[in-house]
Amino acid sequence: MSVLKTENATMRFGGVVAVENLNLQLEKGEIVAIIGPNGAGKTTAFNMITGVYTPTEGKIFVAAKEDEETLIDITGRRPDRITSLGIARTFQNIRLFGQMTVLENVLLASHLRLKSKFFGAVIGWPHYHKEEKQMRIHAMELLERVGLAEFWDEQATSLPYGKQRRLEIARALATEPSILLLDEPAAGMNPKETLELTEFVRNIRDEFQLSILLIEHHMQIVMDISDRIYVLDFGKTIASGTPAEIQANERVIDAYLGVADDD
Amino acid sequence: MNQLENRNAYMGLAGRMSKKRRRNVTLTIVFLMLLGAFIYCASKGFVLGTYEIRILRLCGVYSIAALSMNLVNGFTGQFSLGQAGFMAMGAYVTSLLIIPAAQKAAIYYVHPIVPWLKDVQIPFLFALLIGGLVSALCAFLIGFPVLRLRGDYLAIATLGFSEIIRIILTNAIPVTNGSLGLKNIPNTANLWWTTIVTAVVIIFLLRMMKTSYGRAFKAIRDDDIAAEAMGISLFKHKMIAFVIGGFLAGISGGLLGSVVGAITPNYFRFTLAYEILLIVVLGGMGSITGSVIGACIVTIAKEKLRFLDAGMNLGFVKIPPIDGMRMLVFSLLLMIIILFYRRGLFGSREFSWNGLFRIIRRIGAWFGRLFRRRGHPEGGADA
Known part of the structure; x- marks a missing residue:
């Protein structure tokens, strides 16, 4: 049962075809990786799914939260609407809210589930206080989960790089997603953090019942973690399959993985 | 802890x-x-004499105007320069609603006033609120096209709409008395009025910025792409900030009319928007305290520096009286701020008693050290 599906999604920028006929499927509970050389269109694919770009052609479907059998066409919807349908993402170049604290960053992501209206919140209706309280408890639980609870009052951008990545994940989780898109989660992490990341991603998938789509250049992580892999090259999907199949695929080796240099 | x-x-x-x-x-x-x-x-x-009190009342008026601009520019990060237009709207609506019928006949001596406005006179508070609401409505209507723009484009578009409002006010002669403006506006907005309204606005904004909506505004300022990816509707939140900003600007315009007693459309040219922007930048983008203190500094300085306009004899050179000479000081001030205090006097910080005590303690410690170093190498007063 797929929770996310793209049908011939194509993105053109003028004459350049950034992504061509992407047919991607994400099953419930799966971890799927998109790999490929720089400029292959991986992030563009993410941007199409999350609504930053509207695909030039093709369609994108996501399973409804309440009823996973029905697929909703999200092609061309606004990013915030898509997020409220349960797709959350992190960014390749970390995008935290710099002038806000760690806790505020996570709280912000619960805003889309807030039911109180503007004036109710400013006047301070009891209902708003209740919601704010729940948001704070939930946010602290998430921070606890990613091991950042003790830094809650610090400015988000003052954290070291690896922690900022984890904060981005906590923030994405606060939107209560069913699908999580991770754009190069291991970039800039040290070897120890990289090792922990595999375990961490698996754990949050189980804990929050997520399906995860990730872009990653770190092959060890990709091969360890993914159930399936899509390989893009110049916007075209050149291969897809299990890690073992991908590692054996001639075209992928030519385009991206390369051959071990034994001399 | x-x-x-x-x-x-x-x-x-x-x-x-x-x-x-x-x-x-x-x-x-x-x-x-x-x-x-x-x-x-x-x-x-x-x-204080009436002159000083008038300056203090203007401080309140400009504080509200600056807070309104700070909400949109400093807190939500949308570079909007439309405040002068919204102030004009508020000033005209409020004034027209509080000028007594007898006065109106005298004011509209060239062209008679439209009949439906002739006998209207309502209490100041309601007139002020209606002025604010009409400005908010203007902001709402203008917001639809302009809030899709960003950065400089938004600034130009809002400035343009502000000028359009002013030109409409100049030409809707049967309603607004055209470029002759309105005078004999009742002087209801005394120091109590301006101070209490300012206080209410400050409390409202402080509360608002602490709510989830306040966080959403700040998130849009910090990174709108990330904010949208986290499910924040950019348009809705920009619109809320813009409409509240319009409302507050309208209120400050309404008070302004009552404080100065006479308004013309020319009072609300884009230079007024720049003046308010100067206050916001001086005080600090994103600081409520900064806007209030900035407004007081600029308003008081503008009055106290009037002697510069009168011309000077520096002994070796004589400067003839030039109107607007004092504005040079503000240009210099702005340059100094941008060079040395890029984030304004307060940055995005707010006043707090704890902060004040911390500063006092630090100054005390500094004096203590100074004292020890000078006179008594051993011991001496310890702060």
């Missing part, structure tokens, strides 16, 4: 009445009482 205190802190609750908090509450009450006593004495004419 023990666990309970930590929990209270991240839950956003003020701890139990700790010693510090009790002190701060006391200080706030004392401050408000002193302020009240001061306004009382001032309005009875004990301490």
Whole structure:
């Protein structure tokens, strides 16, 4: 049962075809990786799914939260609407809210589930206080989960790089997603953090019942973690399959993985 | 910090009445009482003359205008310069609603006023609110096309709409009396009015920025792409900020009309928007305290520097009287701020009693060190 599906999604920028006929499927509970050389269109694919770009052609479907059998066409919807349908993402170049604290960053992501209206919140209706309280408890639980609870009052951008990545994940989780898109989660992490990341991603998938789509250049992580892999090259999907199949695929080796240099 | 205190802190609750908090509450009450006593004495004419009181009333008016601009520019990060137009709207609506019928006949001597406005006269508070609401409505309508723009484009578009409002006011002669403007506006907005309205606006904004909506505004300012990816509807939140900003600008315009007594469309040219922008940048983008203090500094300085306009004899060179000479000082001030205090006097910080005490302690310690170094190498007063 797929929770996310793209049908011939194509993105053109003028004459350049950034992504061509992407047919991607994400099953419930799966971890799927998109790999490929720089400029292959991986992030563009993410941007199409999350609504930053509207695909030039093709369609994108996501399973409804309440009823996973029905697929909703999200092609061309606004990013915030898509997020409220349960797709959350992190960014390749970390995008935290710099002038806000760690806790505020996570709280912000619960805003889309807030039911109180503007004036109710400013006047301070009891209902708003209740919601704010729940948001704070939930946010602290998430921070606890990613091991950042003790830094809650610090400015988000003052954290070291690896922690900022984890904060981005906590923030994405606060939107209560069913699908999580991770754009190069291991970039800039040290070897120890990289090792922990595999375990961490698996754990949050189980804990929050997520399906995860990730872009990653770190092959060890990709091969360890993914159930399936899509390989893009110049916007075209050149291969897809299990890690073992991908590692054996001639075209992928030519385009991206390369051959071990034994001399 | 023990666990309970930590929990209270991240839950956003003020701890139990700790010693510090009790002190701060006391200080706030004392401050408000002193302020009240001061306004009382001032309005009875004990301490200040009418001229000084008028300046203080203008401080309040400009504070609200600056806060309105700061909400949109400083807190939500949308570079909008439309405040002058919204102020004009508020000023005209409020003034037309409070000028007595007898006065209206005298004001509209060239072209008679439209009949439906002739006999309208309502209490000041309602007139002020209606002025604010009409401005908010203008902001709402203008917001639809312009809030899709960003950065400089938004600034130009809002500036343009502000000029359009002014030109409409100039040409809708049967309603607004055209470029002759309105005069004999009742002088209802005394120091009590301006101070209390300013206080209400400050409390409203402080509360608002603490809510989830306030966080959403700040998130849009910090990174709109990330904010949208986290499910924040950019348009909706920009619109809320823009409409509230329009409302506050309208209120400040309404007060302005009543304080100065006479308004013309020319008062609300784009130079007024720049003046308010100067206040916001001087005080600090994203600081409520900064806007209020910036407004007081600029308003008072503008009056106190009037002698510069009168011409000077520096001994070796004579400067003839030039109108607007004092504005040179503000240009210099702005340059100095941009060179040395890029984030304004307050940055995005706010006033707090704890912060004040910290500064006092630091100055005390500094003096202590100075004293020791100078006179008594051993011992001496320790701060």
